[in-house]
Amino acid sequence: MADNLISKMEAAQRHLDMAIYLTFLDKDPLPIHTIAMAALGVLQDLADKKGVLSQLEDMIRPEKLECFRSKVRQKSNFLKHADRDPNSFIEPLTGFSNDAVILNCIEYFDVLGGELTPYMTQYRWWFCAMYPHLMLEGRLRTFMETLKFDQPGDRSAVGEVALESSRRDGGSL
Numbered sequence: 001m002a003d004n005l006i007s008k009m010e011a012a013q014r015h016l017d018m019a020i021y022l023t024f025l026d027k028d029p030l031p032i033h034t035i036a037m038a039a040l041g042v043l044q045d046l047a048d049k050k051g052v053l054s055q056l057e058d059m060i061r062p063e064k065l066e067c068f069r070s071k072v073r074q075k076s077n078f079l080k081h082a083d084r085d086p087n088s089f090i091e092p093l094t095g096f097s098n099d100a101v102i103l104n105c106i107e108y109f110d111v112l113g114g115e116l117t118p119y120m121t122q123y124r125w126w127f128c129a130m131y132p133h134l135m136l137e138g139r140l141r142t143f144m145e146t147l148k149f150d151q152p153g154d155r156s157a158v159g160e161v162a163l164e165s166s167r168r169d170g171g172s173l
Helices: 008-024 029-050 062-073 076-080 095-111 118-130 137-145 155-168
Strands: none
Touching: 008 029, 008 095, 008 118, 029 076, 029 095, 095 118
């Protein structure tokens, strides 16, 4: 029976990989957000218990950090609850809202000692390529040099490369 049990880290990893997979296929951002926020909730709780923080503070420009954090939290409660505002509406999610959540999850997963999947590695690179204006120059350069991915592009193009890379490396969703 113990062989079938799923740890919190594995559950977060599986949620995160699926959110990345769906993002690269340019699927509906609402369920992607819900899936990614489920992973983020677990990872933040685990990080709090260990007394560690996400590594984003090292990657995001200080003047952009609060905006980044705000975007991460922006829509989650609307998608989870209707007790206080049953008749309310939200504007459509932007790509950045989910992108910020997914990157935050990857950083927490990494700092907690999880082994990054090919999806996570590809996504990190893609995020840096898409949002270089958010990154500290020295940190971005160092980070980019550690990655093995060299084909920037839009979500679907990067998604195809990520999916192919995952298949070659034995990954599956």
